Amino acid sequence: MEDERSFSDICGGRLALQRRYYSPSCREFCLSCPRLSLRSLTAVTCAVWLAAYGLFTLCENSMILSAAIFITLLGLLGYLHFVKIDQETLLIIDSLGIQMTSSYASGKESTTFIEMGKVKDVVINEAIYMQKVIYYLCILLEDPVEPHGISQVVPVFQVSTEQLSKVFSPKKICYLSPFSAFLLLLRFSRNVNSSCQDYLRTPDSYF
Amino acid sequence: MVLKAFFPTCCASADSGLLVGRWVPEQSSAVVLAVVHFPFIPLQVKELLAQVHQAGRVELAVLGTWCHRRQGAEESLGHFLEGLGTIFSHEPWLQLCREPGSKLWSCKATRRQVPPRRGAPYEDQVMLVFYDQRKVLLSQLHPPAALPDRQAGDAAPSAGGLAAVFDTVARSEALFRSDRFDDGPVRLSHWQSEGVEASILVELAKRASGPVCVLLTCLLSLVSAASACRLFKLWPLSLVWSKLSVCEQLRHRLEQLTLIFSTQKAENPTQLMRKANVLVSVLLDVALGLALLSWLRGKDRIGPLAEALVPVADHVAEELQHLLQWLMGAPAGLKMNRALDQVLGRFFLYHLHLWISYIHLMSPFIERILWHVGLSACLGLTVALSILSDIIALLTFHIYCFYVYGARLYCLKICGLSSLWRLFRGKKWNVLRQRVDSCSYDLDQLFIGTLLFTILVFLLPTTALYYLVFTLLRLLVVAVQGLMHLLVDLINSLPLYSLGLRLCRPYRLAAGVKFRVLEHEAGRPLRLLMQQVPGWDPLGCA
Numbered sequence: 001m002e003d004e005r006s007f008s009d010i011c012g013g014r015l016a017l018q019r020r021y022y023s024p025s026c027r028e029f030c031l032s033c034p035r036l037s038l039r040s041l042t043a044v045t046c047a048v049w050l051a052a053y054g055l056f057t058l059c060e061n062s063m064i065l066s067a068a069i070f071i072t073l074l075g076l077l078g079y080l081h082f083v084k085i086d087q088e089t090l091l092i093i094d095s096l097g098i099q100m101t102s103s104y105a106s107g108k109e110s111t112t113f114i115e116m117g118k119v120k121d122v123v124i125n126e127a128i129y130m131q132k133v134i135y136y137l138c139i140l141l142e143d144p145v146e147p148h149g150i151s152q153v154v155p156v157f158q159v160s161t162e163q164l165s166k167v168f169s170p171k172k173i174c175y176l177s178p179f180s181a182f183l184l185l186l187r188f189s190r191n192v193n194s195s196c197q198d199y200l201r202t203p204d205s206y207f
Numbered sequence: 208m209v210l211k212a213f214f215p216t217c218c219a220s221a222d223s224g225l226l227v228g229r230w231v232p233e234q235s236s237a238v239v240l241a242v243v244h245f246p247f248i249p250l251q252v253k254e255l256l257a258q259v260h261q262a263g264r265v266e267l268a269v270l271g272t273w274c275h276r277r278q279g280a281e282e283s284l285g286h287f288l289e290g291l292g293t294i295f296s297h298e299p300w301l302q303l304c305r306e307p308g309s310k311l312w313s314c315k316a317t318r319r320q321v322p323p324r325r326g327a328p329y330e331d332q333v334m335l336v337f338y339d340q341r342k343v344l345l346s347q348l349h350p351p352a353a354l355p356d357r358q359a360g361d362a363a364p365s366a367g368g369l370a371a372v373f374d375t376v377a378r379s380e381a382l383f384r385s386d387r388f389d390d391g392p393v394r395l396s397h398w399q400s401e402g403v404e405a406s407i408l409v410e411l412a413k414r415a416s417g418p419v420c421v422l423l424t425c426l427l428s429l430v431s432a433a434s435a436c437r438l439f440k441l442w443p444l445s446l447v448w449s450k451l452s453v454c455e456q457l458r459h460r461l462e463q464l465t466l467i468f469s470t471q472k473a474e475n476p477t478q479l480m481r482k483a484n485v486l487v488s489v490l491l492d493v494a495l496g497l498a499l500l501s502w503l504r505g506k507d508r509i510g511p512l513a514e515a516l517v518p519v520a521d522h523v524a525e526e527l528q529h530l531l532q533w534l535m536g537a538p539a540g541l542k543m544n545r546a547l548d549q550v551l552g553r554f555f556l557y558h559l560h561l562w563i564s565y566i567h568l569m570s571p572f573i574e575r576i577l578w579h580v581g582l583s584a585c586l587g588l589t590v591a592l593s594i595l596s597d598i599i600a601l602l603t604f605h606i607y608c609f610y611v612y613g614a615r616l617y618c619l620k621i622c623g624l625s626s627l628w629r630l631f632r633g634k635k636w637n638v639l640r641q642r643v644d645s646c647s648y649d650l651d652q653l654f655i656g657t658l659l660f661t662i663l664v665f666l667l668p669t670t671a672l673y674y675l676v677f678t679l680l681r682l683l684v685v686a687v688q689g690l691m692h693l694l695v696d697l698i699n700s701l702p703l704y705s706l707g708l709r710l711c712r713p714y715r716l717a718a719g720v721k722f723r724v725l726e727h728e729a730g731r732p733l734r735l736l737m738q739q740v741p742g743w744d745p746l747g748c749a
Contacts, residue, residue, distance in 0.1 A: 113720055118368070
């Protein structure tokens with residue numbers, strides 16, 4: 001069973017959320033991010049090459065131009081391979097764990113799997129971004145040394161909606177089992193009015 | 208909880224039979240290790256499981272039945288398989304079935320225990336997870352090392368989550384020792400049933416390693432006993448030993464060799480990796496040392512090298528002389544105190560003359576020394592580098608002496624200046640209270656104190672300049688020595704075996720797992736494929 005919705009992120013780019021239902025115990029959420037725009041690529045390349053040409057007219061050394069070409073190529077390859085995320089997938093398998101996959105524009109896929117036994121809790125965190133408050137879902141991992149401590153906080157997706165905070169206070173979510181909390185939160189995001197501020201953004205700088 | 212059945216991919220095409228494996232009740236997961244084919248005698252199957260239990264301390268049981276219907280299916284097979292549930296009782300009883308020529312599977316897990324509310328046998332929801340048995344067995348995703356307060360001989364601590372699956376497969380190695388060409392009482396299907404993997408070289412090395420290790424351990428213990436004898440603890444020798452870096456390196460090498468050739472087997476994978484890393488770095492070190500040796504001997508380079516060494520030392524001494532002459536004049540346009548300048552300059556120049564004559568005395572022996580140094584490269588490149596670093600330290604001993612003189616003089620001057628400055632202000636240092644207190648001085652004390660203070664202040668630039676110059680020189684020498692020590696440490700501690708494993712056999716160093724959902728149909732159980740992710744684990748989840 002598949003379901004697709006489109007949203008826009010904080011910067012205005014288009015995002016698409018696809019939900020797949022495999023079985024009562026397994027679900028997948030797939031978020032596709034906006035592609036690399038030709039306009040920004042052309043702008044950056046032109047800026048770098050103009051600067052290199054300016055330096056060349058000053059120094060009369062043709063190595064600068066070849067260096068500029070190399071820098072542009074390597075920079076683009078590095079950006080596509082390490083920075084630009086095309087798609088983020090969240091696979092939740094009941095009583096096994098949670099798997100987060102990020103696939104980059106160059107085809108690289110990086111996967112993280114968290115076992116269900118290590119998940120202590122699922123919470124919603126608040127953050128201030130520029131002039132507004134955004135909310136994002138986090139997984140809290142257990143600390144093996146200290147049973148009441150938390151070893152890490154792993155953000156998943158970022159849902160910014162004013163209505164979310166009114167209905168679900170973070171405390172309520174904590175008492176549910178992690179699996180049902182996820183489903184509840186992500187099912188709720190469907191009910192929010194998309195004409196209002198409904199922003200979904202993938203935290204590609206977290207991993 | 209959903210029941211998870213871990214099924215090996217190699218058994219997906221096997222004939223019908225019984226499923227043998229381990230049931231982990233805490234995770235509600237059944238780890239299937241092998242399939243027992245017909246015909247079999249139930250007693251022999253139970254004996255085999257008891258043998259494996261003794262060898263690996265893992266409790267195996269018959270978990271259920273596996274039905275792979277070929278073309279021209281026998282209907283009686285289904286009833287026969289159901290009847291087996293009464294002979295091998297296990298809660299829950301798994302029944303996996305695969306349709307011929309299709310990817311559709313069906314799973315059923317029944318519990319005979321009647322729950323209080325219902326009357327019929329209770330069925331669990333089943334999820335199939337496929338895993339590659341060979342890779343799981345060879346990977347290092349084992350449970351963490353046992354706690355130090357555990358007594359030897361206790362049952363192994365139970366691992367949580369997926370580590371339990373890996374642990375089960377690793378401990379059941381005794382089950383995988385027979386293949387289909389053996390004439391055993393029970394016919395099994397597992398990852399080695401097409402033929403047991405073995406290597407002649409590995410087997411020979413295992414046989415030979417026993418006596419070799421014993422012999423070398425005896426030799427090494429003799430060497431370490433000799434080095435620990437009382438003679439070397441006498442005062443001048445102990446000072447020399449502690450200052451030379453080659454002794455440190457030799458001691459480290461001795462420790463490494465003792466670790467490699469110890470007769471104790473490695474208890475867990477971490478210790479095995481450490482041993483392997485140390486062995487590979489020692490081998491690399493010795494190989495590089497032998498390469499250096501052959502390069503030195505190849506075109507008979509030692510002679511020219513020795514001959515070039517004395518002129519280089521002379522040249523350095525000459526440069527130092529020029530430097531001192533420059534300092535005795537007007538260095539960088541600064542005006543120095545002529546008398547102090549001349550005294551310090553002449554004192555250092557005299558020291559330099561002594562040093563040059565010492566070098567000239569040593570020059571006939573240099574070639575012999577270099578020859579022996581080259582020979583020590585057999586023990587490893589690190590030893591040769593340490594000796595080189597020590598030789599540099601010995602050759603630049605005069606720079607070290609100059610630095611010490613300059614530093615002492617400067618330190619005395621600063622102490623005097625600070626004390627007299629306090630006198631100038633009418634204060635003094637209270638040793639008892641560790642603070643500055645006011646003090647009333649006599650007039651003659653104040654007079655002499657102020658006079659001395661002004662003298663020291665005006666002599667400060669001269670001393671400060673000498674101190675600065677010689678400290679910079681000493682820093683240069685220390686930097687060169689530091690680079691060499693860095694290289695030595697790099698060769699000593701780089702885990703080359705792990706790096707090699709990461710490049711050539713990434714599944715041995717599994718950092719985590721990832722799951723892929725296979726073709727799914729409504730009404731059929733969910734099928735997942737578990738694969739290993741090589742590399743390091745950023746979230747510490749493995």
